[in-house]
Amino acid sequence: MTLRRTLALTSLLLLAGTLPLHAQLGGGSDTVKYLDRAKGNEEITKLGEVKETAAGATITSSGKSITISPADIVAVYYGTLVGVDDRERQSLPSLDEKGGIEAKKKYDELLQKASASSSPNERTRRFLEFKSAMLAASIADTRTGDEFRTEATAAIAQLLNVARSYNKSWEVWPASRTAARLQAELGNFKEAAQTLSTLAKVEGLPPTLQNNAKLAEVDVLLRTGSPLAAEPVIDAAAKITTLSAVQKQRLAVYQALLNGAKERTDPAKVQAAAKIVHEQIDKMTDPLAKATAHNALGKLFMMADQPRDAMWEFLWVEAVYNSDADEVAKALDRLAELFEKQGDKDRAAIYREKFQKAKGS
Numbered sequence: 001m002t003l004r005r006t007l008a009l010t011s012l013l014l015l016a017g018t019l020p021l022h023a024q025l026g027g028g029s030d031t032v033k034y035l036d037r038a039k040g041n042e043e044i045t046k047l048g049e050v051k052e053t054a055a056g057a058t059i060t061s062s063g064k065s066i067t068i069s070p071a072d073i074v075a076v077y078y079g080t081l082v083g084v085d086d087r088e089r090q091s092l093p094s095l096d097e098k099g100g101i102e103a104k105k106k107y108d109e110l111l112q113k114a115s116a117s118s119s120p121n122e123r124t125r126r127f128l129e130f131k132s133a134m135l136a137a138s139i140a141d142t143r144t145g146d147e148f149r150t151e152a153t154a155a156i157a158q159l160l161n162v163a164r165s166y167n168k169s170w171e172v173w174p175a176s177r178t179a180a181r182l183q184a185e186l187g188n189f190k191e192a193a194q195t196l197s198t199l200a201k202v203e204g205l206p207p208t209l210q211n212n213a214k215l216a217e218v219d220v221l222l223r224t225g226s227p228l229a230a231e232p233v234i235d236a237a238a239k240i241t242t243l244s245a246v247q248k249q250r251l252a253v254y255q256a257l258l259n260g261a262k263e264r265t266d267p268a269k270v271q272a273a274a275k276i277v278h279e280q281i282d283k284m285t286d287p288l289a290k291a292t293a294h295n296a297l298g299k300l301f302m303m304a305d306q307p308r309d310a311m312w313e314f315l316w317v318e319a320v321y322n323s324d325a326d327e328v329a330k331a332l333d334r335l336a337e338l339f340e341k342q343g344d345k346d347r348a349a350i351y352r353e354k355f356q357k358a359k360g361s
Helices: 003-016 086-098 100-115 122-141 145-165 172-185 189-200 207-221 227-238 245-262 267-283 287-303 307-319 325-341 345-360
Strands: 030-036 042-053 056-061 064-068 073-077
Touching: 030 056, 042 073, 056 073, 073 086, 086 100, 100 122, 122 145, 122 172, 145 172, 145 189, 172 189, 172 207, 189 207, 189 227, 207 227, 207 245, 227 245, 245 267, 245 287, 267 287, 287 307, 287 325, 307 325, 325 345
Parallel strands: none
Antiparallel strands: 030 042, 030 073, 042 056, 056 064
């Protein structure tokens, strides 16, 4: 086949959308999919040569490089995967779109093959182990009750293995955050806090993400039966010199909530703490920060046995500050818990269903 005919056929296949992503772009290019925060979380695809660190994925094309934060990366695919057949490699992006058990089986199968080599390729193992772990978490999110507990426990083990084994690459951020979320959903708040504490100390992680991990640790500790465990972590966070304005606002919220938690048997003092939090929320411009604050305040009201006040805080997240899926899921989960405690089984069931859908989105 002549070069002209080959190019013509390739163009037709591209128009028809029948070529896999990497085949479309010559097969040798790496690909990074990421969210552009400045464009309303629009998903962007960049092709070139990828180099990865804990600071993110740097992709170079035509002599120009950009580094994508670990918090913004949706997926990374490689132009070649040592030890993986090229046809199978090209099928992985479309396989990810289907997700679920079959996708995980395929990644596990490829991992087993790649690991059988006398000298397994580190990049290949990292890619496959991370994909398998994240798919395990996605599968757990579709389960409830004992099935969720079983699947989530297995997923956490995989995710923490990735975080420990590859803490010099961007996967340490999503793997650790997902593990901590599942640990908290299982009620293992101290374990979740430890996962986040370890993440905050990862060398090379951008300072803003280290700070976010530390603040997330505080958030988890405030949800334990002994919220005073958060006090030394809050004190340590107050000494961090790299906190952004938004992070300082979040910290001020946690400090007020801690004071309220200390006096949670006194309704007046709880309301005084809530007033301070609401004043902070009014100053915030970041919807995610507002959602985090409303969720945390709702938890304080739950601990103080003020369910109606708690309900309104969580409803703010569901109805208004709902740009972050994790914060929305937290609010829905707590609304289901509130209605269950009040004996309203019908509304509890509605919010439990909403919670499951939010996790699967």
